[in-house]
Amino acid sequence: MLRKITSLAVAMLAIVATTFAQQKAATPATTPAPTAPSVSIYGFVRNDAYYDSRQNVFVREGQLDLYPRDKDIQSDGSDYNKKSQLNILGILARFGVRVSGPDAFKAKTSAVLEGDFFGQADVNIGLLRLRHGYVKLDWQKSALTLGQTWYPMFIPECFPGVVGFNTGIPIAPFGWAGQVKYTAKIDAKNSLSLTAYKPREFAVANVNPTDVTNAASLNAALPELNLHYQYKSDNFLIGAQVDYSKITPYTKYGATGALLTNEASVNSVTAMAYAKITGKKIAVKAQALLGQNTTSWVMLGGYLGYKPTATSKETYKPIKTNAAWIDIYGTGKKVVPGLFVGYTSIEGAKSGATAAYGRAVGVSGRGIKDLMRISPRIDFISGKLSFRNELEFTTAKYGTRANDGKVTGATDNITNVRFTFSTVFNF
Incomplete structure (x- = not known):
């Protein structure tokens, strides 16, 4: 009897095990296996040789040129700044890492970490500098970007394709900033983005060793806000933005022991x-900009300070800056010509200013009224290697500034001609 019961129990267990195995095989998995992250490395090795016909306002030993210097007449009548210069640099070599997956919060995830050897300032040229460092969550109808990446005013799909590293500045906006960006995908072609970010470059009225470079931005406990609409199809791209900025220069007044602080702000709107x-x-490609206090985008402009008396607290007004450019280029794969034409002007602010803060601005002396650049180029491409050549003609009109920040009266055209030969190997 015991033997029969045992045999029956074994048979029942075998039936149960077989049924369970069959059900398990027929039931699809409800939880997919986690996806391993995908990692790719990209970048290029670049070497630039460039020649200038006169002295320039630039950074990194001339690698990034902005505009020609004004006349500097010596006792013998010669222009000191009418001297040519030449340099060869490889500091633009760049590398980056892209990572995608696994999913998080029901979104596809990705991250980018990118740097180059441009340095953070002229004193550390050749050292590693962070360009991009951000994480992106991408849902079906929206996306969220967190970290440092392009300013909203810089459009990766629509920027000057010039050879020079200036990338069109000071006519076209350029740079990176820490940010939070939310994008709503209206449909397959239309999107609307809202970005809150903190610029990295601002002219600070408060000259104090304890202040950081972007103190004017930090002192305003409000991020810069940007609203961006874009339409994108296979052969056509169009977009528009409105940007609001508030900074607080936070200037100190008075003698030690009797210091006064000033929390007056600079409010600016750019379209x-x-x-x-x-x-x-x-x-x-083309772009037009009507801006206020455009310093942080490495453009001409800034803000004016108003202090009627020695004991008055300084107030501020943003300087208006207009800019426009067009870039026409070939779509070939081996020989690619191109032509960039750009213009920018400083339109000043309210009269009666006693100080100016920013780039190429002032309330007295000589200064820039407007600037024009024409840059023809031609690229020769073979596989991953490119030989890029460009002639850059930049003319600045210099004249006497009034206390509204504008140049009035007669002007002098000061022109620099730069030739750039760039070797780029992509990987």
């Missing part, structure tokens, strides 16, 4: 529009 059209043989 920008851009477009790109791609044809079979030719493509065109």
Whole structure:
């Protein structure tokens, strides 16, 4: 009897085990296996040789040129700044890492970490500098970007394709900032983004060793806000932005023991529009900007200070800056010509200013009224290697500034001609 019961129990267990195995095989997995992150490395090795016909305002030993210097007449009548210069640098070599997956919060995730050897300032040229460091969560109808990446005013799909590292500045906006960016995907072609970010470059009225470079931005406990609409199809791109900025220079007044602080702010609004059209043989990019206090985008401008008396607290007004550019280039794969034309002007602010803060601005002496640049180029491409050549003609009109920050009266055209030969190996 015991033997029969045992045999029956074994048979029942075998039936149960077989049924369970069959059900398990028929039931699909409800939890997918985690996806391993995908990592890719990219970048390029670049070497630039460039020649200037006169002295320039620049950074990193001339690698990034802005505009030609004004006349500096010596006792013998010669212009000291009418001297040529030449340099060869490889500090633009760049590398980055892209990481994708696994999913988080029901979104596809990715991250980018990128740097180059441009340095953070002229004193540490050749050292590693962070360009991008951000994480992105991408849902079906929206996306969220967190970290340091391009200013909203810099459009990766629509920026000047010039050879020079100036990338069109000081006419076109450029740079990176820490930010939080939310993008709503209206449909397959239309999107709307809202970005809150903190600029890295600002002219600070408070000259104090304990202040950091971007103290004017930090002292305003409000991020810069940018609203961006974009339409994008295969051959056409158009967009528009409105940007609001508030900074607090936080200037100190008085003698030691009797210091007064000033929390007056600079409120600025900038509007920008851009477009790109791609044809079979030719493509065109263009941008127009009406700006206020555009210093942080490495453009001309800033803000003016008003202090009627020695004991008055300084107030501020943003300087208006206008800019526009167009870039026409070929779409070939081996020989690619291009032409960049850009213009920018300083439109000043309210009269009666006693101080100016920013780039190429002032309330007295000589200064820039406007600036124009024409840059023809041609690229020769073979596989991953490119030989890039460019002639850059930059003309600045210099004249006497009034106390509204504008140049009035007669002006002198000061021109620099730069030739750049760049070797780029992509990987």
